[in-house]
Amino acid sequence: MHKEILFPSSTGRRKIVRTAHGTLETPFFMPDATMAAVRGIEPQAIHEAGIEAIVVNTYHLFLRPGASRIAHFGGVHEFMKWHRPILSDSGGYQVYSLIHKHPDSGNVSEEGAVFRSPLDGSTKLLTPEHSIDIQFELGVDMMVCLDDPRPNDTSRDDLARAVDRTIRWAARCKARFEERLTKHPQKIRPLLFGVIQGGMEADLRARCAEALVDIGFDGYGFGARHLDMEGNFLEDIVRETAKSIPDSSLRFALGIGTPSDIVRSFALGWDMFDCVIPTREGRHGRAFLRNRGVPISGDFYHAENISAERFSEDRSPLDPFCGCLACSAGFSRGYIRHLLVGKEPLGARLLAIHNLFFYADLLRELKTSIEAS
């Protein structure tokens, strides 16, 4: 693929990603806007938190409102009025979170993933080609191949089958991607990512990566979980998988993660991240707080459940050095706790924005660390 066009000044860890909706510089973090909304936060506030790109979900938008309806509005950027880069996840994660974790809700065949829609119970087939078609209709800047992620306690045989299927599906995605671009050339075409599977089996990960690199993608994702069943970070797997990706390609750690997991994954070679944690945990009352003066190589943050009773009379802001909406407005922890306990949506929103700010700030520091080294 045309790396020289896509990354005009990329060197090493610092890669410039040019898209039809602006350029991105690695490393960066993208919050998840699954149904074309970062839950509860409008585009302007997302960007003011320091966020440059977001992730939408092919499967969920396919179910509702439907890709053609979004096309009717001029694409997902216009639909949701976010005019910066957007990456769409393929629906592969829903193969994992819906089908593999809840076998009643669908099954996977060679043709594609069959979902029983949680909206109305109807059956929906999502093929690799269909996933790519939907992503084109959404008009996103970065696309992901449909893959078959498995829980990490899956048997080796099944993991191997999932890897083979992921590779075949990736080839079909690539073919459909090129076919569409040939028919309808674009000034700045979207990027396409393959996703590396293989669970906790190093050789399967390596085999998957090699096969995907042979097919050729703009970037490669770390698929499924980067943690073992006890929640331990799979250091070796995460490192070796990154190494199996060419330096000139983007390395996208899908679904990672906590602030410390991001720092760790970045150190191991990954340079794009997305996760629900900052927004979901914010909505659920948890704030990420920087331990000021501690470098990001150390114990640089802690998380507090602001809805806890111990904050009810706390007059201090979440973080006096933070520039987020809540902190710069001077809202006290006691006030935010009051909002959370009273289920006033402003509380959830303020914490989600604060956490996005925390993530954006963290990624800026990681970026700075490249320049310093």
Added chain:
RNA sequence: GGGUAGGUGGCGGAGUGGUCAAUCGCACCUGACUGUAAAUCAGGCGACUUCGGUCUACGGGGGUUCGAAUCCCUCCCUGCCCA
């Protein structure tokens, strides 16, 4: 004044002789959350405890019974209806 329904844990509300320290909901407390089936979910929620139990509890007081939140008497209080 007469009649009637009722008083149960912070609130609402089950229970109508033993398996009741008392279903359930709300509130409250704690925790979890990693390509969002998540503004969700899990646990706790009388006191003390060596975690085996012990004690105090269903408006107050008295009684029946081996045993009472549940049955009887009495007092207090509340809602509704009639005067």
